[in-house]
Amino acid sequence: MEQVQPVTKSRLQRFFGSDIWYSFTRNPVAIISAIVTVGMILAAIFAPWIAPNNPFDLATISIMDANLPPAWQSGGDANFLLGTDDQGRGVLSTILYGARISLMVGFFSVIFSMVVGIALGLISGYAGGRTDAIIMRIADIQLSFPAILIALLIDGVARGLIPSDMHSDISIYVLIFAIGISGWVQYARTVRGSTLVEKNKEYVQAARVIGIRPFTILRRHILPNVMGPVMVIATIHLAIAIITEATLSFLGVGVPPTTPSLGTLIRIGNEYLFSGDWWITIFPGITLVVLVLAVNLLGDWMRDALNPKLR
């Protein structure tokens, strides 16, 4: 058996020495998923440099280019590899630019609802009694309002508070907040349920006997043990959040139609499905599927990797 490693290590070294990294390097699916996810994020971030044209710059798009098929089909234009949408925006470029909005809204709103939901769920499950009742009834109230109404409300309030020339700047935050706030209950209730089970287990009692504070117990002991279902929900919610963004933008609370996101593009394209202009919806649809697939596979791997028993 080998000797224990020396204790002084940089963070990076620690990371590359960690089991997580080790299991990552052994898992081709995880590697591919990570490459795809990171690739998409990078592609989105660097959209202005890699996209063939800028679909958000209205002065450069022309309605006369609308609904062109992909370049390889007859009638296609080499400038627009994947065809154009109803306003003459290149589908490829729009996917790249739109992914910026979608990814941002998707990731941040999921993180937002996750953080809020987990925190409240842990507290609720662990404290029990009145605290639990109050938090869970708030959750019930929250559940009764669909994201649409929340978004309308937040948008309305935000528009009231913020000067009109800043409206378009805040719209994305309104979206993140609205989607995030309407998603936390799922996490909260799931975490609470699992916390109820975990808190009676002996390892938690052991931690209590040591004198660990409830918050530390929640964070260090219970949280890792309830993360399984949370990860499942979170990875699936990413797709939901991205699509919800499109729905909300349609209500006029989100990003304006002149800067379509991935979801909006799919929604627009949906209108052209019957007329045969499949590329407007199919390409962003594939992008979304691939992204969701990659993130979920990554999540699956991560969940397994974080669980020592499954290594």
Added chain:
Amino acid sequence: MISFIFKRLLQSVIVMLTVALIAFSMFRFIGDPINNMVGQDTSQADREQLAEQLGLNDPFLIQFGRFALNAVEGNFGISYKYRQPVSKLILERLSATLELSFVSAVLALVIGIPCGVYTALKAKGLISKGIMTLSLIGVSLPTFLIGILLILLFGVILRWLPTFGRGDVVAIGWWTTGFLTASGLKSLILPSITLALFQMTLIMRLVRAEMLEVLRTDFVKFARARGLPDRSVHFKHALKNTLVPVITITGLQLGSLIAFAIITESVFQWPGMGLLFIQAISDVDIPIMAAYLVLIAFFFVIINMIVDILYYTVDPRLRADSTA
């Protein structure tokens, strides 16, 4: 137990009141109802008179108070659009929605749970990987796209199934059911699949994730050591130990299926409550929205109460009264 239920019902009243209060504070952000109630030629004075009569110009607290007082008497107001009592409109839609959500919840559970168990048992198998991947496509495509594609395939190209509506229904008292007619059953297929797809994926993945952990526990090992058949080990012992999150999510999803199956109901023109509600939002039909939200709040309190009770039945360790 009785006191638990009683307490919950009491809390539900508070929840419903709060929901109504929030609802009334948010209505002004949804749009102006008057425009949907009159034609374009209606004069400004008439519009203002109407707003006055409806009490729309009152502060929201007064509007809320009026609503709450009437609601106590069982009067939820009159729909602006349909000019019919809201309670009647909602009741008419209830059966359609409940039948649809029931079928899709059953579908989701009946397919999702075994698939989840299977994929956990054969975690490395090709079939499991296939199931896991396919199921994700179901969640990453927007519901409306899935709905339309199903309609195109089964309704337009193959012409096997109806493209919209509920088919013929049979009325049993105030309840209308599509279960008793061939066209009603046929009409259920596509929307319930569309609805179930998402739930199914979620449940399947949850079950899988939890099963993977439970399968490594000592008691599962001991159950195997006793020679129990796999079926019993997997479903009786292992699966039951994964149920708490599954019940939680199923409860939540069922609630949102009943309340907000908006997109599916619109795509299939399913005459349910979701459709009524989204219509009410776009028409700013405040009485429908308010009553509906309150009703939904009640549903959620009840569903979550049942979920909490189920926790106790599933997991004896949670029975709070084990110490006297």
Added chain:
Amino acid sequence: KTFKFAFQGDLSSLDPHSLNESFLLGTLGNVYEGLALYDPNMQIVPGLAESWKILTPTTWEFKLRQGVKFHGGQDFTADDVIFSWERAGRDGSDQKVRNSMIKSITKVDDYTIVVETPAPNPILVQDLPYLFIMDKEWSEEHGTTSSTSAAGDNAGNYANLHANGTGPFMIKSHEADVKTVLVRNKDYWDGDMPTNVTEVIFTPIKEAPTRVAALISGELDMVYPVPVQDWERLDNAEGVKALTGPEARTIFIGFDQGRDELLYSNIKGKNPFKDQRVRAAFVHAINLDAIKEKIMRGAATPTGLLAAPQVNGFVESLNSPYAYDPEKSKALLAEAGYPEGFEVTLDCPNNRYVNDEKICQAVTSMLAKVGIKVDLLAQPKSKYFGKVLATSGYDTSFYLLGWTPGSMDAENVLSSLIVCQNADAKKGMFNLGNYCNPKVDELTAAIGSETDQAKRNEMIAEAFKIVKEDVGYMPIHQQPLSWGVSDRVTVNQRADNGLDYRYVIVNE
């Protein structure tokens, strides 16, 4: 023979006075009837009145049709007309506009009435097809002497869910937002009407793709509206086709020319839209043909006028759109002092008119090319109207709107959209940007009481000419009607998007 069709919205009530909206009136027009009717080409023909004549500029005499029976078997008489007119004016009715066209009705005998108008009104009969006649006894018997309203406590209003008209079809069942079934009225007075339909089933289908799918799959005989981009698909599909034609609705964009500073713009302290050159620059920047080709699939009629050809008072010569000339546009902007352009927010509905949001997007991108940066705020109609209309104090700087004159007369266009806003006189209430030219106001006032059609049309033309020179509005096009019809049936497409079952024929 059964005729099944779907529309995007629902019949919100069966009460003929409850809502002044074209689908409701168009549908109930098969159950109830007015004194006059529209023929397939929207020309006025006698309905429950056999004939009419003008006695003095403000009095008309109507001879009522004899032997007409309501669905419930009651006889149709002058009392019913008077009752219905009064009902349309009571609280809760949304037909007060039509009620107010008439000052009083005097019964001469059971089948003759004399109608007095508050002012000379040459186009009174234009307003009559949709002033539906109900049976007095039936209404009184069921306590529905005033219209169904959401306000007040008349939820149980009988007429809301029951109908008793004189029309060719009778309501058999009506479930709000689910299904409405109508059956043929065998005792209908006009035995010659072309239809062979005995039962009509109407279902609202909200989503366009579902509607189209239901048509193609053969479950429905007709659906409307159909997205314009789906026409090709319909024409290619077997057994169905698209039925299209110009609608009397004009889509246009308006500017806020009233305020001294725009609400939503980066130009502070002044209002660029007050400058005619700026407005001209805007209209010349828009390529209406591109919009027609690409967005409307060739189906719209680009226009320079706010009244459609079907509208009485339409002026052919003014109908040609402003020329597309971006260079001129840039020059005009520079001349007006905005060589770099400026920013403004465009309010736009996204579920009201055909491809409304897409038009706005195209306009936005076209304006971008001459340096105008438009922030597009596209919203569902209830939020949109909640924002831009008088109720919210015309909270807009730049907006897209569509208009069909209810009376099919240009006077309605002028007095609603073009005269200066005047809340007291209830004029110009839909002139959201408050375009204001006193000369137009004068002309409009004169038109209102001019009974000589030729003179009247001249004045209308003159008024429109002034508006056009002022560039008071940016007209876009007349939007197309877009129906999808199965080959099994023949229908008549009316320019107001009304479906008249009298002309539906199911061929088998």
Added chain:
Amino acid sequence: MDLLNIKNLRIEFPSRHGTVVAVDDVSLSVQPGEVLGVVGESGAGKSTIGNAVIGLLEPPGEMTKGHVLLKSEQIDTLSPEAKRKIRGRRIGMIFQDPLTSLDPLQTIEQQLVETIDLHLKLGEKKSQERAVDLLRQVGIPDPENRIKNYPHQFSGGMRQRVVIALALCAEPEVIIADEPTTALDVSIQAQILELMRRLCKDKQVGMIIITHDMGVIADITDRVAVMYHGKVVEEGTTAKILGDPDHPYTQSLISAVPRPDIRLRRFPMVNYIEAAGERPRNIDLSTHWLGRHREFEAVDGPLLSLKNLVMTFVTKTAFLKRNRITFNAVDDVSFDIKEGEVFGLVGESGSGKSTVARMVCSLYKPAAGSVNFSGTDLTKIKTENERDFFRRQMQMIFQDPFSSLNGRMRVMDIIAEPIRFHKLASSNQEVEQIVNDLLDHVGLGAQAAVRFPHEFSGGQRQRISIARALATRPRFLICDEPTSALDVSIQAQILNLLKDLQEELGLTMLFISHDLPVIRQMCDRVGVMKQGKLVEVSATEDLFEKPTAAYTRELLDLMPRLDKLSHEGLEVEGA
């Protein structure tokens, strides 16, 4: 013909920190009617062999060599379904960790009936009767009612007996019992061993019994195999191994067995060390970390004083309160513990010992009575903050080590947690040093720090939980069966450490154990519990020499005597 034959078994646990060879070239066999004892070092691979035989090795464990033959039929290569048919029916297995072996969501009855019905096909009704009967046979009181309980409502020993009942119910041909009696008091233990012996003799069952308890070995086995470091170092008849062992490891093991008959100053240590450098070090507590900062306020009177403690549980829940069945698991228990004293608690399995322990550290709220710790009534404390002060002074070693360890944390973090939390070390480096040192003292190498609890053997886990308890530098330590899974050598090492702590630093202990010899060596005073009541409290030597309560006498009578052990070279206390 051998009933069960294990040939040249080699089992490896590959991991990225190197491959652990848990079992290396082991061959064992059992004849019908024979009882084979397996003893040896904790972590030697005993449980792993058992798991391998029934084909339930935990991944990533792998049988890389060897065969398992059941009646000459090779069973390790069978299909999963065929293996399943063998399990339970032909080979019964009792796992080492009885506390986690039962499905927490099913009643005892459901689990028993399911198994019985499966194997014996008796039908629902008969199976139920048999289940109750089995419970009675393993000594569960009031089986008709208790059978409706869930596992968490059973005490450690009761659960262990249920597990035994489950393994025996199908009357398999071979029984592998891994530490079957660790949580049982001597009288129940005797009863169970008798049951097993009868089964072997009457039904010609072959049994492998893995245990650390030389008393059990002496009592029941025919032959014994001694394991050390994954290998069988010696095998022979019981008399031979106990009386005249050949291998030096066996010799030192036997010499370390705690004496039931006399009290020694220190436990004899195993002096057989194969690999150099692993020699247990004596610590100088005056300089060692464990000895620092132990200034606690002195108390007048006892450090801990329990007054009339009562704990009531509901055994049958009901919709209406009045239909519930409750019972007092602890019934009016009072005793004091002085500072620096070791108070032993012995008694019947299920008599409420663990419950008392849990009430002392506020995990249960007593139904009545008070818990006074250094003058403060802990039952009256409301906030966690106030309790904190006492928490740091008080520690508990849980009866079930595995479930008291968070499976998601590495051993390093588990042990370091109290140190970090109570800021008992100045730097991260120091923390790691302390943890490694503690691990060393409980006989686990430093490489254990990077592993997770499930990768350890039963005894190793128990040591982790001891190390964690020590890491708070407690003033008062509750040990609930702290050494039940430890072989005598490690046990001696740890008990000596505890003794040192007590003697030099005045550590006070509540020591719960079924191992009477250990109690005799460790405790100053002893309390005896039966059915929730404290039946006797007296000084240890008094208790052992002249017990007053009848129950105590019964216990002492049943204590295995191990007469064959020699007295040579032992430091007898006070002698």
